Amino acid sequence: MASVLITTDYLVPGDDVYSRLTAGGHSVTFAPHAGPRGRAGELALFGGFDAAIVANEPVTSAMLDAAPTLRVIARSGVGYDAIDTVAAAERGIWVCNAPNVNHHAVAEMTIALMLAIARRLPDVIFGVREGEWPRQGGTELRGRTLGVVGFGPSGRAVADLGRAFGMRVLVTTSHPHSDGDGVEFVDLDHLCRQSDYVSLHCKADATNIRLINRGRLATMKPTAVLINTARGSLVDETALCDALESGGLAGAALDVLENEPPPPDSRLRRRSDVIVTSHLAGQTAEARKRAGISAAENVLDVLDGRPPRSPVNAPLLDSRS
Incomplete structure:
Protein backbone atom coordinates (compact mmCIF):
# COMPACT_ATOMS: atom_id res chain seq x y z
CA MET A 1 0.00 0.00 0.00
CA ALA A 2 1.27 3.44 -0.97
CA SER A 3 0.49 6.77 0.67
CA VAL A 4 -0.95 9.57 -1.49
CA LEU A 5 -1.16 13.25 -0.57
CA ILE A 6 -3.81 15.47 -2.19
CA THR A 7 -3.48 19.26 -1.92
CA THR A 8 -6.00 20.27 -4.62
CA ASP A 9 -8.72 22.08 -2.68
CA TYR A 10 -11.71 20.82 -4.65
CA LEU A 11 -10.81 17.15 -4.25
CA VAL A 12 -12.40 15.72 -1.10
CA PRO A 13 -12.81 12.43 0.76
CA GLY A 14 -15.35 10.15 -0.93
CA ASP A 15 -15.11 11.63 -4.43
CA ASP A 16 -14.14 9.77 -7.60
CA VAL A 17 -10.43 10.42 -7.10
CA TYR A 18 -10.50 9.16 -3.51
CA SER A 19 -12.49 6.09 -4.56
CA ARG A 20 -10.08 5.20 -7.38
CA LEU A 21 -7.02 5.54 -5.17
CA THR A 22 -8.42 3.61 -2.22
CA ALA A 23 -9.78 0.91 -4.54
CA GLY A 24 -6.18 0.45 -5.63
CA GLY A 25 -5.26 -0.26 -2.02
CA HIS A 26 -3.65 3.11 -1.27
CA SER A 27 -4.13 5.47 1.67
CA VAL A 28 -5.09 9.08 0.98
CA THR A 29 -4.35 12.21 3.02
CA PHE A 30 -5.81 15.65 2.27
CA ALA A 31 -3.94 18.91 2.91
CA PRO A 32 -5.79 21.53 0.80
CA HIS A 33 -3.73 24.37 -0.60
CA ALA A 34 -5.12 27.67 0.64
CA GLY A 35 -2.15 30.00 0.26
CA PRO A 36 1.50 30.10 1.37
CA ARG A 37 2.38 27.33 3.83
CA GLY A 38 5.54 28.92 5.19
CA ARG A 39 9.03 27.48 4.90
CA ALA A 40 8.58 24.76 7.51
CA GLY A 41 5.21 23.72 6.11
CA GLU A 42 6.58 23.48 2.58
CA LEU A 43 9.55 21.35 3.60
CA ALA A 44 7.33 18.96 5.55
CA LEU A 45 4.57 18.75 2.94
CA PHE A 46 5.63 15.64 1.00
CA GLY A 47 7.45 13.83 3.81
CA GLY A 48 6.41 10.20 4.09
CA PHE A 49 4.33 10.16 0.91
CA ASP A 50 4.83 8.05 -2.20
CA ALA A 51 2.67 10.18 -4.49
CA ALA A 52 1.02 13.58 -4.56
CA ILE A 53 -1.81 15.24 -6.45
CA VAL A 54 -1.22 18.99 -6.27
CA ALA A 55 -2.85 22.25 -7.15
CA ASN A 56 -0.90 25.15 -8.64
CA GLU A 57 1.41 25.64 -5.68
CA PRO A 58 5.20 25.84 -5.71
CA VAL A 59 7.17 22.60 -5.55
CA THR A 60 10.86 23.33 -5.08
CA SER A 61 14.00 21.24 -5.07
CA ALA A 62 14.29 21.75 -1.31
CA MET A 63 10.80 20.32 -0.83
CA LEU A 64 11.77 17.31 -2.93
CA ASP A 65 14.96 16.78 -0.94
CA ALA A 66 12.76 16.42 2.14
CA ALA A 67 10.62 13.73 0.47
CA PRO A 68 12.85 10.70 -0.12
CA THR A 69 9.95 8.30 -0.79
CA LEU A 70 8.10 10.47 -3.33
CA ARG A 71 7.74 8.84 -6.76
CA VAL A 72 5.20 10.94 -8.64
CA ILE A 73 3.64 14.42 -8.55
CA ALA A 74 0.45 14.76 -10.59
CA ARG A 75 -0.97 18.20 -11.33
CA SER A 76 -4.75 18.42 -11.30
CA GLY A 77 -4.51 20.87 -14.17
CA VAL A 78 -2.55 21.74 -17.27
CA GLY A 79 0.14 24.20 -16.15
CA TYR A 80 3.16 22.92 -14.24
CA ASP A 81 5.53 25.89 -14.23
CA ALA A 82 5.34 26.08 -10.42
CA ILE A 83 7.02 22.66 -10.15
CA ASP A 84 10.77 22.24 -10.48
CA THR A 85 10.51 19.44 -13.05
CA VAL A 86 14.27 19.21 -13.55
CA ALA A 87 14.90 18.73 -9.83
CA ALA A 88 12.15 16.12 -9.76
CA ALA A 89 13.69 14.23 -12.69
CA GLU A 90 17.09 14.27 -11.00
CA ARG A 91 15.51 12.65 -7.95
CA GLY A 92 13.67 10.00 -9.93
CA ILE A 93 10.25 11.63 -9.53
CA TRP A 94 7.71 11.71 -12.33
CA VAL A 95 5.82 14.97 -12.85
CA CYS A 96 2.54 14.75 -14.76
CA ASN A 97 -0.18 17.13 -15.80
CA ALA A 98 -3.78 16.78 -16.94
CA PRO A 99 -3.87 17.92 -20.58
CA ASN A 100 -7.04 18.46 -22.58
CA VAL A 101 -9.34 18.62 -19.57
CA ASN A 102 -10.24 22.30 -19.24
CA HIS A 103 -9.73 24.07 -22.57
CA HIS A 104 -13.45 24.47 -23.23
CA ALA A 105 -13.90 25.92 -19.74
CA VAL A 106 -11.02 28.37 -20.31
CA ALA A 107 -12.40 29.37 -23.71
CA GLU A 108 -15.88 30.03 -22.35
CA MET A 109 -14.43 32.09 -19.50
CA THR A 110 -12.34 34.09 -21.96
CA ILE A 111 -15.43 34.99 -24.00
CA ALA A 112 -17.34 35.76 -20.80
CA LEU A 113 -14.64 38.25 -19.77
CA MET A 114 -14.68 39.85 -23.20
CA LEU A 115 -18.47 40.23 -23.07
CA ALA A 116 -18.32 41.61 -19.53
CA ILE A 117 -15.95 44.36 -20.63
CA ALA A 118 -17.68 45.00 -23.96
CA ARG A 119 -21.07 45.44 -22.27
CA ARG A 120 -19.64 47.08 -19.12
CA LEU A 121 -21.39 44.51 -16.97
CA PRO A 122 -19.45 45.09 -13.70
CA ASP A 123 -20.48 48.77 -13.69
CA VAL A 124 -24.09 47.86 -14.43
CA ILE A 125 -24.31 45.05 -11.88
CA PHE A 126 -22.77 47.03 -9.04
CA GLY A 127 -24.71 50.17 -10.01
CA VAL A 128 -28.03 48.36 -9.75
CA ARG A 129 -26.95 46.83 -6.45
CA GLU A 130 -26.28 50.34 -5.12
CA GLY A 131 -29.73 51.55 -6.12
CA GLU A 132 -28.77 53.12 -9.44
CA TRP A 133 -30.06 52.25 -12.92
CA PRO A 134 -27.05 52.45 -15.29
CA ARG A 135 -27.84 52.62 -18.99
CA GLN A 136 -24.38 52.77 -20.57
CA GLY A 137 -24.00 51.68 -24.12
CA GLY A 138 -21.62 48.84 -24.71
CA THR A 139 -19.99 47.47 -27.85
CA GLU A 140 -20.49 44.29 -29.86
CA LEU A 141 -17.93 41.56 -30.44
CA ARG A 142 -19.13 40.99 -34.00
CA GLY A 143 -16.85 42.70 -36.50
CA ARG A 144 -14.03 43.17 -33.99
CA THR A 145 -10.58 41.63 -34.29
CA LEU A 146 -9.57 38.99 -31.74
CA GLY A 147 -5.88 38.26 -31.33
CA VAL A 148 -5.11 34.83 -29.88
CA VAL A 149 -1.57 34.31 -28.56
CA GLY A 150 -0.86 30.58 -28.49
CA PHE A 151 -2.74 27.95 -30.45
CA GLY A 152 -2.93 24.94 -28.20
CA PRO A 153 -6.29 23.49 -27.12
CA SER A 154 -7.41 26.65 -25.27
CA GLY A 155 -6.31 29.01 -28.03
CA ARG A 156 -8.08 26.93 -30.66
CA ALA A 157 -11.27 26.81 -28.62
CA VAL A 158 -11.20 30.58 -28.12
CA ALA A 159 -10.60 31.12 -31.85
CA ASP A 160 -13.60 28.90 -32.67
CA LEU A 161 -15.86 30.84 -30.31
CA GLY A 162 -14.56 34.16 -31.60
CA ARG A 163 -15.39 33.16 -35.15
CA ALA A 164 -18.85 32.04 -34.01
CA PHE A 165 -19.37 35.58 -32.69
CA GLY A 166 -18.43 36.97 -36.09
CA MET A 167 -14.97 38.17 -35.14
CA ARG A 168 -11.89 38.28 -37.32
CA VAL A 169 -9.31 36.06 -35.62
CA LEU A 170 -5.54 36.62 -35.72
CA VAL A 171 -3.25 33.98 -34.22
CA THR A 172 0.37 34.04 -33.09
CA VAL A 198 -5.63 40.33 -27.22
CA SER A 199 -6.12 37.01 -25.42
CA LEU A 200 -3.19 35.02 -24.00
CA HIS A 201 -3.18 31.21 -24.23
CA CYS A 202 0.50 30.26 -24.38
CA LYS A 203 2.60 28.31 -21.92
CA ALA A 204 4.79 30.25 -19.53
CA ASP A 205 8.51 29.58 -19.53
CA ALA A 206 11.82 31.41 -19.23
CA THR A 207 11.60 32.65 -22.82
CA ASN A 208 8.34 34.59 -22.52
CA ILE A 209 8.39 36.27 -19.12
CA ARG A 210 6.73 39.70 -19.59
CA LEU A 211 5.76 38.75 -23.12
CA ILE A 212 3.26 41.61 -22.98
CA ASN A 213 5.63 44.35 -21.93
CA ARG A 214 5.70 48.12 -22.01
CA GLY A 215 6.80 48.20 -25.65
CA ARG A 216 4.05 45.90 -26.90
CA LEU A 217 1.40 47.62 -24.83
CA ALA A 218 2.42 50.90 -26.48
CA THR A 219 1.66 49.43 -29.90
CA MET A 220 -1.87 48.35 -29.00
CA LYS A 221 -4.94 50.40 -29.89
CA PRO A 222 -6.13 52.77 -27.15
CA THR A 223 -9.51 51.04 -27.51
CA ALA A 224 -8.02 47.54 -27.09
CA VAL A 225 -8.52 45.14 -24.21
CA LEU A 226 -6.01 42.60 -22.85
CA ILE A 227 -7.32 39.22 -21.62
CA ASN A 228 -5.09 36.82 -19.67
CA THR A 229 -6.33 33.38 -18.66
CA ALA A 230 -2.91 31.72 -19.12
CA ARG A 231 -0.18 32.72 -16.63
CA GLY A 232 0.51 35.91 -14.71
CA SER A 233 4.20 35.95 -15.65
CA LEU A 234 3.26 36.70 -19.27
CA VAL A 235 2.23 40.29 -18.46
CA ASP A 236 4.21 43.21 -17.05
CA GLU A 237 1.53 44.33 -14.59
CA THR A 238 3.21 47.64 -13.76
CA ALA A 239 3.40 48.53 -17.44
CA LEU A 240 -0.22 47.44 -17.89
CA CYS A 241 -1.43 49.75 -15.12
CA ASP A 242 0.61 52.61 -16.55
CA ALA A 243 -0.92 52.03 -20.00
CA LEU A 244 -4.43 52.04 -18.56
CA GLU A 245 -3.80 55.19 -16.54
CA SER A 246 -2.40 57.04 -19.56
CA GLY A 247 -5.31 56.04 -21.80
CA GLY A 248 -3.12 53.83 -23.93
CA LEU A 249 -5.40 50.88 -23.36
CA ALA A 250 -9.14 50.61 -22.76
CA GLY A 251 -9.22 47.75 -20.27
CA ALA A 252 -8.00 44.38 -19.10
CA ALA A 253 -9.48 41.18 -17.75
CA LEU A 254 -7.07 39.02 -15.77
CA ASP A 255 -7.81 35.59 -14.36
CA VAL A 256 -4.15 35.06 -13.49
CA LEU A 257 -1.66 37.35 -11.75
CA GLU A 258 1.99 37.32 -10.79
CA ASN A 259 1.01 37.16 -7.12
CA GLU A 260 -2.20 35.39 -6.18
CA PRO A 261 -4.10 36.75 -4.42
CA PRO A 262 -2.81 40.26 -5.13
CA PRO A 263 -1.84 42.41 -2.14
CA PRO A 264 -4.49 44.80 -0.79
CA ASP A 265 -2.67 47.81 -2.25
CA SER A 266 -2.42 46.34 -5.76
CA ARG A 267 -3.15 48.93 -8.43
CA LEU A 268 -5.13 46.30 -10.33
CA ARG A 269 -7.64 45.98 -7.48
CA ARG A 270 -8.57 49.65 -7.64
CA ARG A 271 -9.21 50.12 -11.35
CA SER A 272 -12.74 50.18 -12.74
CA ASP A 273 -11.39 49.30 -16.20
CA VAL A 274 -9.88 46.04 -14.95
CA ILE A 275 -11.68 42.81 -14.12
CA VAL A 276 -9.70 40.46 -11.88
CA THR A 277 -10.97 36.95 -11.24
CA SER A 278 -9.46 34.35 -8.94
CA HIS A 279 -7.66 31.94 -11.29
CA LEU A 280 -10.82 30.01 -12.04
CA ALA A 281 -11.07 29.98 -15.84
CA GLY A 282 -10.60 26.23 -15.93
CA GLN A 283 -12.58 25.53 -12.79
CA THR A 284 -15.92 24.22 -13.97
CA ALA A 285 -17.43 21.15 -12.31
CA GLU A 286 -16.90 19.18 -15.50
CA ALA A 287 -13.28 20.24 -15.95
CA ARG A 288 -12.46 19.60 -12.30
CA LYS A 289 -13.82 16.07 -12.51
CA ARG A 290 -11.80 15.34 -15.64
CA ALA A 291 -8.64 16.86 -14.12
CA GLY A 292 -8.94 14.93 -10.87
CA ILE A 293 -9.46 11.62 -12.64
CA SER A 294 -6.54 12.30 -14.97
CA ALA A 295 -4.28 13.04 -11.99
CA ALA A 296 -5.43 9.88 -10.20
CA GLU A 297 -4.75 7.76 -13.29
CA ASN A 298 -1.22 9.15 -13.53
CA VAL A 299 -0.60 8.34 -9.87
CA LEU A 300 -1.98 4.81 -10.21
CA ASP A 301 0.15 4.21 -13.29
CA VAL A 302 3.36 5.01 -11.42
CA LEU A 303 2.38 3.20 -8.22
CA ASP A 304 1.55 0.11 -10.28
CA GLY A 305 4.95 0.20 -11.97
CA ARG A 306 3.91 1.72 -15.31
CA PRO A 307 5.00 4.99 -16.93
CA PRO A 308 2.34 7.68 -16.43
CA ARG A 309 0.12 8.55 -19.37
CA SER A 310 0.82 12.29 -19.38
CA PRO A 311 4.34 12.97 -18.05
CA VAL A 312 6.04 16.33 -18.45
CA ASN A 313 9.49 15.14 -17.40
CA ALA A 314 11.58 11.98 -17.66
CA PRO A 315 13.16 10.82 -14.39
CA LEU A 316 16.90 10.38 -14.71
CA LEU A 317 16.94 7.82 -11.92
CA ASP A 318 14.71 4.88 -11.17
CA SER A 319 15.65 4.45 -7.57
CA ARG A 320 12.33 5.16 -5.91
CA SER A 321 10.53 1.85 -6.25
Missing part, protein backbone atom coordinates in the same frame (compact mmCIF):
# COMPACT_ATOMS: atom_id res chain seq x y z
CA THR A 173 1.98 30.63 -32.63
CA SER A 174 5.33 28.99 -33.08
CA HIS A 175 3.63 26.37 -35.26
CA PRO A 176 1.46 28.13 -37.86
CA HIS A 177 -0.35 25.95 -40.34
CA SER A 178 -3.19 26.00 -42.80
CA ASP A 179 -5.89 23.45 -42.11
CA GLY A 180 -9.17 25.29 -42.51
CA ASP A 181 -9.22 26.92 -39.08
CA GLY A 182 -10.41 30.16 -40.61
CA VAL A 183 -7.79 32.21 -38.77
CA GLU A 184 -4.90 34.39 -39.94
CA PHE A 185 -1.42 33.54 -38.65
CA VAL A 186 0.64 36.65 -37.91
CA ASP A 187 3.57 37.64 -35.72
CA LEU A 188 2.96 38.94 -32.21
CA ASP A 189 3.74 42.57 -32.92
CA HIS A 190 1.32 42.65 -35.86
CA LEU A 191 -1.32 40.97 -33.69
CA CYS A 192 -0.90 43.57 -30.94
CA ARG A 193 -1.24 46.45 -33.38
CA GLN A 194 -4.33 45.09 -35.13
CA SER A 195 -6.41 43.44 -32.41
CA ASP A 196 -9.30 44.87 -30.45
CA TYR A 197 -8.96 42.03 -27.93
Whole structure:
Protein backbone atom coordinates (compact mmCIF):
# COMPACT_ATOMS: atom_id res chain seq x y z
CA MET A 1 0.00 0.00 0.00
CA ALA A 2 1.27 3.44 -0.97
CA SER A 3 0.49 6.77 0.67
CA VAL A 4 -0.95 9.57 -1.49
CA LEU A 5 -1.16 13.25 -0.57
CA ILE A 6 -3.81 15.47 -2.19
CA THR A 7 -3.48 19.26 -1.92
CA THR A 8 -6.00 20.27 -4.62
CA ASP A 9 -8.72 22.08 -2.68
CA TYR A 10 -11.71 20.82 -4.65
CA LEU A 11 -10.81 17.15 -4.25
CA VAL A 12 -12.40 15.72 -1.10
CA PRO A 13 -12.81 12.43 0.76
CA GLY A 14 -15.35 10.15 -0.93
CA ASP A 15 -15.11 11.63 -4.43
CA ASP A 16 -14.14 9.77 -7.60
CA VAL A 17 -10.43 10.42 -7.10
CA TYR A 18 -10.50 9.16 -3.51
CA SER A 19 -12.49 6.09 -4.56
CA ARG A 20 -10.08 5.20 -7.38
CA LEU A 21 -7.02 5.54 -5.17
CA THR A 22 -8.42 3.61 -2.22
CA ALA A 23 -9.78 0.91 -4.54
CA GLY A 24 -6.18 0.45 -5.63
CA GLY A 25 -5.26 -0.26 -2.02
CA HIS A 26 -3.65 3.11 -1.27
CA SER A 27 -4.13 5.47 1.67
CA VAL A 28 -5.09 9.08 0.98
CA THR A 29 -4.35 12.21 3.02
CA PHE A 30 -5.81 15.65 2.27
CA ALA A 31 -3.94 18.91 2.91
CA PRO A 32 -5.79 21.53 0.80
CA HIS A 33 -3.73 24.37 -0.60
CA ALA A 34 -5.12 27.67 0.64
CA GLY A 35 -2.15 30.00 0.26
CA PRO A 36 1.50 30.10 1.37
CA ARG A 37 2.38 27.33 3.83
CA GLY A 38 5.54 28.92 5.19
CA ARG A 39 9.03 27.48 4.90
CA ALA A 40 8.58 24.76 7.51
CA GLY A 41 5.21 23.72 6.11
CA GLU A 42 6.58 23.48 2.58
CA LEU A 43 9.55 21.35 3.60
CA ALA A 44 7.33 18.96 5.55
CA LEU A 45 4.57 18.75 2.94
CA PHE A 46 5.63 15.64 1.00
CA GLY A 47 7.45 13.83 3.81
CA GLY A 48 6.41 10.20 4.09
CA PHE A 49 4.33 10.16 0.91
CA ASP A 50 4.83 8.05 -2.20
CA ALA A 51 2.67 10.18 -4.49
CA ALA A 52 1.02 13.58 -4.56
CA ILE A 53 -1.81 15.24 -6.45
CA VAL A 54 -1.22 18.99 -6.27
CA ALA A 55 -2.85 22.25 -7.15
CA ASN A 56 -0.90 25.15 -8.64
CA GLU A 57 1.41 25.64 -5.68
CA PRO A 58 5.20 25.84 -5.71
CA VAL A 59 7.17 22.60 -5.55
CA THR A 60 10.86 23.33 -5.08
CA SER A 61 14.00 21.24 -5.07
CA ALA A 62 14.29 21.75 -1.31
CA MET A 63 10.80 20.32 -0.83
CA LEU A 64 11.77 17.31 -2.93
CA ASP A 65 14.96 16.78 -0.94
CA ALA A 66 12.76 16.42 2.14
CA ALA A 67 10.62 13.73 0.47
CA PRO A 68 12.85 10.70 -0.12
CA THR A 69 9.95 8.30 -0.79
CA LEU A 70 8.10 10.47 -3.33
CA ARG A 71 7.74 8.84 -6.76
CA VAL A 72 5.20 10.94 -8.64
CA ILE A 73 3.64 14.42 -8.55
CA ALA A 74 0.45 14.76 -10.59
CA ARG A 75 -0.97 18.20 -11.33
CA SER A 76 -4.75 18.42 -11.30
CA GLY A 77 -4.51 20.87 -14.17
CA VAL A 78 -2.55 21.74 -17.27
CA GLY A 79 0.14 24.20 -16.15
CA TYR A 80 3.16 22.92 -14.24
CA ASP A 81 5.53 25.89 -14.23
CA ALA A 82 5.34 26.08 -10.42
CA ILE A 83 7.02 22.66 -10.15
CA ASP A 84 10.77 22.24 -10.48
CA THR A 85 10.51 19.44 -13.05
CA VAL A 86 14.27 19.21 -13.55
CA ALA A 87 14.90 18.73 -9.83
CA ALA A 88 12.15 16.12 -9.76
CA ALA A 89 13.69 14.23 -12.69
CA GLU A 90 17.09 14.27 -11.00
CA ARG A 91 15.51 12.65 -7.95
CA GLY A 92 13.67 10.00 -9.93
CA ILE A 93 10.25 11.63 -9.53
CA TRP A 94 7.71 11.71 -12.33
CA VAL A 95 5.82 14.97 -12.85
CA CYS A 96 2.54 14.75 -14.76
CA ASN A 97 -0.18 17.13 -15.80
CA ALA A 98 -3.78 16.78 -16.94
CA PRO A 99 -3.87 17.92 -20.58
CA ASN A 100 -7.04 18.46 -22.58
CA VAL A 101 -9.34 18.62 -19.57
CA ASN A 102 -10.24 22.30 -19.24
CA HIS A 103 -9.73 24.07 -22.57
CA HIS A 104 -13.45 24.47 -23.23
CA ALA A 105 -13.90 25.92 -19.74
CA VAL A 106 -11.02 28.37 -20.31
CA ALA A 107 -12.40 29.37 -23.71
CA GLU A 108 -15.88 30.03 -22.35
CA MET A 109 -14.43 32.09 -19.50
CA THR A 110 -12.34 34.09 -21.96
CA ILE A 111 -15.43 34.99 -24.00
CA ALA A 112 -17.34 35.76 -20.80
CA LEU A 113 -14.64 38.25 -19.77
CA MET A 114 -14.68 39.85 -23.20
CA LEU A 115 -18.47 40.23 -23.07
CA ALA A 116 -18.32 41.61 -19.53
CA ILE A 117 -15.95 44.36 -20.63
CA ALA A 118 -17.68 45.00 -23.96
CA ARG A 119 -21.07 45.44 -22.27
CA ARG A 120 -19.64 47.08 -19.12
CA LEU A 121 -21.39 44.51 -16.97
CA PRO A 122 -19.45 45.09 -13.70
CA ASP A 123 -20.48 48.77 -13.69
CA VAL A 124 -24.09 47.86 -14.43
CA ILE A 125 -24.31 45.05 -11.88
CA PHE A 126 -22.77 47.03 -9.04
CA GLY A 127 -24.71 50.17 -10.01
CA VAL A 128 -28.03 48.36 -9.75
CA ARG A 129 -26.95 46.83 -6.45
CA GLU A 130 -26.28 50.34 -5.12
CA GLY A 131 -29.73 51.55 -6.12
CA GLU A 132 -28.77 53.12 -9.44
CA TRP A 133 -30.06 52.25 -12.92
CA PRO A 134 -27.05 52.45 -15.29
CA ARG A 135 -27.84 52.62 -18.99
CA GLN A 136 -24.38 52.77 -20.57
CA GLY A 137 -24.00 51.68 -24.12
CA GLY A 138 -21.62 48.84 -24.71
CA THR A 139 -19.99 47.47 -27.85
CA GLU A 140 -20.49 44.29 -29.86
CA LEU A 141 -17.93 41.56 -30.44
CA ARG A 142 -19.13 40.99 -34.00
CA GLY A 143 -16.85 42.70 -36.50
CA ARG A 144 -14.03 43.17 -33.99
CA THR A 145 -10.58 41.63 -34.29
CA LEU A 146 -9.57 38.99 -31.74
CA GLY A 147 -5.88 38.26 -31.33
CA VAL A 148 -5.11 34.83 -29.88
CA VAL A 149 -1.57 34.31 -28.56
CA GLY A 150 -0.86 30.58 -28.49
CA PHE A 151 -2.74 27.95 -30.45
CA GLY A 152 -2.93 24.94 -28.20
CA PRO A 153 -6.29 23.49 -27.12
CA SER A 154 -7.41 26.65 -25.27
CA GLY A 155 -6.31 29.01 -28.03
CA ARG A 156 -8.08 26.93 -30.66
CA ALA A 157 -11.27 26.81 -28.62
CA VAL A 158 -11.20 30.58 -28.12
CA ALA A 159 -10.60 31.12 -31.85
CA ASP A 160 -13.60 28.90 -32.67
CA LEU A 161 -15.86 30.84 -30.31
CA GLY A 162 -14.56 34.16 -31.60
CA ARG A 163 -15.39 33.16 -35.15
CA ALA A 164 -18.85 32.04 -34.01
CA PHE A 165 -19.37 35.58 -32.69
CA GLY A 166 -18.43 36.97 -36.09
CA MET A 167 -14.97 38.17 -35.14
CA ARG A 168 -11.89 38.28 -37.32
CA VAL A 169 -9.31 36.06 -35.62
CA LEU A 170 -5.54 36.62 -35.72
CA VAL A 171 -3.25 33.98 -34.22
CA THR A 172 0.37 34.04 -33.09
CA THR A 173 1.98 30.63 -32.63
CA SER A 174 5.33 28.99 -33.08
CA HIS A 175 3.63 26.37 -35.26
CA PRO A 176 1.46 28.13 -37.86
CA HIS A 177 -0.35 25.95 -40.34
CA SER A 178 -3.19 26.00 -42.80
CA ASP A 179 -5.89 23.45 -42.11
CA GLY A 180 -9.17 25.29 -42.51
CA ASP A 181 -9.22 26.92 -39.08
CA GLY A 182 -10.41 30.16 -40.61
CA VAL A 183 -7.79 32.21 -38.77
CA GLU A 184 -4.90 34.39 -39.94
CA PHE A 185 -1.42 33.54 -38.65
CA VAL A 186 0.64 36.65 -37.91
CA ASP A 187 3.57 37.64 -35.72
CA LEU A 188 2.96 38.94 -32.21
CA ASP A 189 3.74 42.57 -32.92
CA HIS A 190 1.32 42.65 -35.86
CA LEU A 191 -1.32 40.97 -33.69
CA CYS A 192 -0.90 43.57 -30.94
CA ARG A 193 -1.24 46.45 -33.38
CA GLN A 194 -4.33 45.09 -35.13
CA SER A 195 -6.41 43.44 -32.41
CA ASP A 196 -9.30 44.87 -30.45
CA TYR A 197 -8.96 42.03 -27.93
CA VAL A 198 -5.63 40.33 -27.22
CA SER A 199 -6.12 37.01 -25.42
CA LEU A 200 -3.19 35.02 -24.00
CA HIS A 201 -3.18 31.21 -24.23
CA CYS A 202 0.50 30.26 -24.38
CA LYS A 203 2.60 28.31 -21.92
CA ALA A 204 4.79 30.25 -19.53
CA ASP A 205 8.51 29.58 -19.53
CA ALA A 206 11.82 31.41 -19.23
CA THR A 207 11.60 32.65 -22.82
CA ASN A 208 8.34 34.59 -22.52
CA ILE A 209 8.39 36.27 -19.12
CA ARG A 210 6.73 39.70 -19.59
CA LEU A 211 5.76 38.75 -23.12
CA ILE A 212 3.26 41.61 -22.98
CA ASN A 213 5.63 44.35 -21.93
CA ARG A 214 5.70 48.12 -22.01
CA GLY A 215 6.80 48.20 -25.65
CA ARG A 216 4.05 45.90 -26.90
CA LEU A 217 1.40 47.62 -24.83
CA ALA A 218 2.42 50.90 -26.48
CA THR A 219 1.66 49.43 -29.90
CA MET A 220 -1.87 48.35 -29.00
CA LYS A 221 -4.94 50.40 -29.89
CA PRO A 222 -6.13 52.77 -27.15
CA THR A 223 -9.51 51.04 -27.51
CA ALA A 224 -8.02 47.54 -27.09
CA VAL A 225 -8.52 45.14 -24.21
CA LEU A 226 -6.01 42.60 -22.85
CA ILE A 227 -7.32 39.22 -21.62
CA ASN A 228 -5.09 36.82 -19.67
CA THR A 229 -6.33 33.38 -18.66
CA ALA A 230 -2.91 31.72 -19.12
CA ARG A 231 -0.18 32.72 -16.63
CA GLY A 232 0.51 35.91 -14.71
CA SER A 233 4.20 35.95 -15.65
CA LEU A 234 3.26 36.70 -19.27
CA VAL A 235 2.23 40.29 -18.46
CA ASP A 236 4.21 43.21 -17.05
CA GLU A 237 1.53 44.33 -14.59
CA THR A 238 3.21 47.64 -13.76
CA ALA A 239 3.40 48.53 -17.44
CA LEU A 240 -0.22 47.44 -17.89
CA CYS A 241 -1.43 49.75 -15.12
CA ASP A 242 0.61 52.61 -16.55
CA ALA A 243 -0.92 52.03 -20.00
CA LEU A 244 -4.43 52.04 -18.56
CA GLU A 245 -3.80 55.19 -16.54
CA SER A 246 -2.40 57.04 -19.56
CA GLY A 247 -5.31 56.04 -21.80
CA GLY A 248 -3.12 53.83 -23.93
CA LEU A 249 -5.40 50.88 -23.36
CA ALA A 250 -9.14 50.61 -22.76
CA GLY A 251 -9.22 47.75 -20.27
CA ALA A 252 -8.00 44.38 -19.10
CA ALA A 253 -9.48 41.18 -17.75
CA LEU A 254 -7.07 39.02 -15.77
CA ASP A 255 -7.81 35.59 -14.36
CA VAL A 256 -4.15 35.06 -13.49
CA LEU A 257 -1.66 37.35 -11.75
CA GLU A 258 1.99 37.32 -10.79
CA ASN A 259 1.01 37.16 -7.12
CA GLU A 260 -2.20 35.39 -6.18
CA PRO A 261 -4.10 36.75 -4.42
CA PRO A 262 -2.81 40.26 -5.13
CA PRO A 263 -1.84 42.41 -2.14
CA PRO A 264 -4.49 44.80 -0.79
CA ASP A 265 -2.67 47.81 -2.25
CA SER A 266 -2.42 46.34 -5.76
CA ARG A 267 -3.15 48.93 -8.43
CA LEU A 268 -5.13 46.30 -10.33
CA ARG A 269 -7.64 45.98 -7.48
CA ARG A 270 -8.57 49.65 -7.64
CA ARG A 271 -9.21 50.12 -11.35
CA SER A 272 -12.74 50.18 -12.74
CA ASP A 273 -11.39 49.30 -16.20
CA VAL A 274 -9.88 46.04 -14.95
CA ILE A 275 -11.68 42.81 -14.12
CA VAL A 276 -9.70 40.46 -11.88
CA THR A 277 -10.97 36.95 -11.24
CA SER A 278 -9.46 34.35 -8.94
CA HIS A 279 -7.66 31.94 -11.29
CA LEU A 280 -10.82 30.01 -12.04
CA ALA A 281 -11.07 29.98 -15.84
CA GLY A 282 -10.60 26.23 -15.93
CA GLN A 283 -12.58 25.53 -12.79
CA THR A 284 -15.92 24.22 -13.97
CA ALA A 285 -17.43 21.15 -12.31
CA GLU A 286 -16.90 19.18 -15.50
CA ALA A 287 -13.28 20.24 -15.95
CA ARG A 288 -12.46 19.60 -12.30
CA LYS A 289 -13.82 16.07 -12.51
CA ARG A 290 -11.80 15.34 -15.64
CA ALA A 291 -8.64 16.86 -14.12
CA GLY A 292 -8.94 14.93 -10.87
CA ILE A 293 -9.46 11.62 -12.64
CA SER A 294 -6.54 12.30 -14.97
CA ALA A 295 -4.28 13.04 -11.99
CA ALA A 296 -5.43 9.88 -10.20
CA GLU A 297 -4.75 7.76 -13.29
CA ASN A 298 -1.22 9.15 -13.53
CA VAL A 299 -0.60 8.34 -9.87
CA LEU A 300 -1.98 4.81 -10.21
CA ASP A 301 0.15 4.21 -13.29
CA VAL A 302 3.36 5.01 -11.42
CA LEU A 303 2.38 3.20 -8.22
CA ASP A 304 1.55 0.11 -10.28
CA GLY A 305 4.95 0.20 -11.97
CA ARG A 306 3.91 1.72 -15.31
CA PRO A 307 5.00 4.99 -16.93
CA PRO A 308 2.34 7.68 -16.43
CA ARG A 309 0.12 8.55 -19.37
CA SER A 310 0.82 12.29 -19.38
CA PRO A 311 4.34 12.97 -18.05
CA VAL A 312 6.04 16.33 -18.45
CA ASN A 313 9.49 15.14 -17.40
CA ALA A 314 11.58 11.98 -17.66
CA PRO A 315 13.16 10.82 -14.39
CA LEU A 316 16.90 10.38 -14.71
CA LEU A 317 16.94 7.82 -11.92
CA ASP A 318 14.71 4.88 -11.17
CA SER A 319 15.65 4.45 -7.57
CA ARG A 320 12.33 5.16 -5.91
CA SER A 321 10.53 1.85 -6.25
